[in-house]
Amino acid sequence: MNSDRTIRNGWVSRIVICLAVLLVTHPPFIFAQSPEPLLQSAIESLSSDRMLADIRTLSGPSFNGRQGGTKDDLKSARWVAQEFISAGLHLPRIRNGSLIVPLLTGKDGAASGAMATLVPTATMPSDSVLRIGKTNRLATKQPGVDYLPIFDSPSADIQGQIVFVGYGIVDPTRGIDDYAGVDVNNGIALFLRGKPEHYPFHFSHADKVRIARERGALGYLTATGPILQPYEVRRGVTGSPSAFYGQLPLELAIPGAWISTALAQEILTTLEGELPDRLHALQERLNQSPSTQAVRSNQFASLQWKTVSEEGLLINVIGMVPGTGPETVIVGAHRDHFGRPGGILFPGADDNASGTAVILEVARALTKVEQRPSRTILFISFSGEERDLLGSRLYTSRPIVPLDTTKAMINIDHAGVGNGRLTVGMTGFQKDILLEAGKTAGVHDKVDLYGFFPGGDHVPFKEAGVPTVTVVSGGVHPHFHQPTDTVETIDPEILHNVARYVLTVVWQQAY
Numbered sequence: 001m002n003s004d005r006t007i008r009n010g011w012v013s014r015i016v017i018c019l020a021v022l023l024v025t026h027p028p029f030i031f032a033q034s035p036e037p038l039l040q041s042a043i044e045s046l047s048s049d050r051m052l053a054d055i056r057t058l059s060g061p062s063f064n065g066r067q068g069g070t071k072d073d074l075k076s077a078r079w080v081a082q083e084f085i086s087a088g089l090h091l092p093r094i095r096n097g098s099l100i101v102p103l104l105t106g107k108d109g110a111a112s113g114a115m116a117t118l119v120p121t122a123t124m125p126s127d128s129v130l131r132i133g134k135t136n137r138l139a140t141k142q143p144g145v146d147y148l149p150i151f152d153s154p155s156a157d158i159q160g161q162i163v164f165v166g167y168g169i170v171d172p173t174r175g176i177d178d179y180a181g182v183d184v185n186n187g188i189a190l191f192l193r194g195k196p197e198h199y200p201f202h203f204s205h206a207d208k209v210r211i212a213r214e215r216g217a218l219g220y221l222t223a224t225g226p227i228l229q230p231y232e233v234r235r236g237v238t239g240s241p242s243a244f245y246g247q248l249p250l251e252l253a254i255p256g257a258w259i260s261t262a263l264a265q266e267i268l269t270t271l272e273g274e275l276p277d278r279l280h281a282l283q284e285r286l287n288q289s290p291s292t293q294a295v296r297s298n299q300f301a302s303l304q305w306k307t308v309s310e311e312g313l314l315i316n317v318i319g320m321v322p323g324t325g326p327e328t329v330i331v332g333a334h335r336d337h338f339g340r341p342g343g344i345l346f347p348g349a350d351d352n353a354s355g356t357a358v359i360l361e362v363a364r365a366l367t368k369v370e371q372r373p374s375r376t377i378l379f380i381s382f383s384g385e386e387r388d389l390l391g392s393r394l395y396t397s398r399p400i401v402p403l404d405t406t407k408a409m410i411n412i413d414h415a416g417v418g419n420g421r422l423t424v425g426m427t428g429f430q431k432d433i434l435l436e437a438g439k440t441a442g443v444h445d446k447v448d449l450y451g452f453f454p455g456g457d458h459v460p461f462k463e464a465g466v467p468t469v470t471v472v473s474g475g476v477h478p479h480f481h482q483p484t485d486t487v488e489t490i491d492p493e494i495l496h497n498v499a500r501y502v503l504t505v506v507w508q509q510a511y
């Protein structure tokens with residue numbers, strides 16, 4: 001016996017030493033602050049493989065880019081509803097007036113888990129054409145590389161001379177008129193994205209289009225200038241044309257296209273005797289003072305495409321883990337993206353199949369927990385985010401639980417690309433609470449906390465007085481609103497860190 005024990009003790013001490021050596025050389029994942037066992041096993045159940053598989057499915061060609069308000073919106077909504085059911089979420093019954101939501105609606109007209117509305121939706125078939133050049137020598141440009149039509153712009157069959165109008169801002173009360181000295185009547189206005197730093201006021205893309213139309217322009221081209229502002233550099237803004245909705249009703253809009261910076265430079269450098277980087281020089285002067293730099297180019301543009309506008313269903317999918325108390329926590333991510341405008345597929349893997357995959361995986365983890373949360377957890381897959389937050393605004397206009405008992409809205413958008421840090425925006429929360437969650441999740445050294453983020457589905461909730469948290473993977477998202485936003489660019493480790501952080505915040509708020 002004695003010798004047995006000595007041998008056993010010898011082994012035990014050897015194992016302990018080996019473990020200690022292993023811990024020093026290969027430290028396993030250690031929680032900075034050990035979470036309670038139920039949370040810990042929920043965190044351990046998170047699988048980046050499952051999330052990647054979901055992203056691959058949603059960003060695949062069969063979902064066609066998930067444009068809000070199209071039949072692809074319905075198809076992706078059905079898929080998410082099925083995943084919610086498989087995860088074990090309860091799909092609450094939701095009344096949508098007289099609307100029938102195919103496959104999700106019961107006999108009494110109430111849908112399970114689907115909140116829907118009809119919206120007019122513009123779609124653009126694959127034969128858009130932009131040609132640029134001297135009157136008799138217009139060259140056809142390449143969609144997706146040289147330009148993208150503004151996706152909700154009206155049908156185009158126009159040709160006109162291109163007139164550069166700076167940033168396209170006209171604001172007489174503040175002494176700025178980017179159109180001074182030129183006539184764009186029957187021409188094509190070319191204006192830069194954004195605004196100069198010396199103009200601190202709001203002037204939207206829709207404002208610029210309205211002005212161009214008032215001045216008689218037949219259409220417009222817009223481009224990112226060659227001089228980027230620091231925040232644009234941080235976001236990884238490039239000169240490529242970007243997917244974009246103009247957000248003007250068809251009857252108030254004129255046809256337009258986002259062109260590459262290179263093409264804008266080409267248009268402006270073809271004046272005889274001009275510097276090759278003329279656009280750079282013009283933007284430099286625009287950035288220094290509000291003086292006009294408007295100039296008529298010697299180039300013409302021809303825009304041709306047909307836009308079809310139809311009413312379509314816009315659908316939010318809602319799943320639920322019922323709580324024991326009267327309050328609610330919402331976890332949301334938008335599912336919609338840009339579809340296949342002009343024949344070009346926008347897969348939207350990072351934006352926002354990634355956030356959708358995160359909420360699905362968090363739902364799967366939480367439904368396995370053998371303890372009811374004190375607050376009800378609503379998982380919402382929003383549509384219409386890319387169309388000025390149509391889906392989240394639909395929810396806040398028709399909430400299924402009162403907004404004043406909704407104690408947090410946690411939004412996940414762009415969760416799979418970047419430098420490995422987590423960018424967290426918050427409103428109505430104590431900083432400490434969200435730092436604490438980072439510690440519990442074991443990602444405290446990766447969390448960068450900020451205040452309010454101006455864009456995303458949390459905005460309508462913030463406006464309604466609900467405290468919000470927005471989680472975005474940090475660093476540059478180089479494929480933002482590009483056809484190159486594919487599953488191959490997603491980093492599973494980033495995805496996993498976002499999911500563990502989101503799960504922990506939800507736990508902290510609901511359990």
Ligand SMILES: [Zn+2]
Nearest residue numbers: 351352386481
């Ligand atoms: Zn987006």
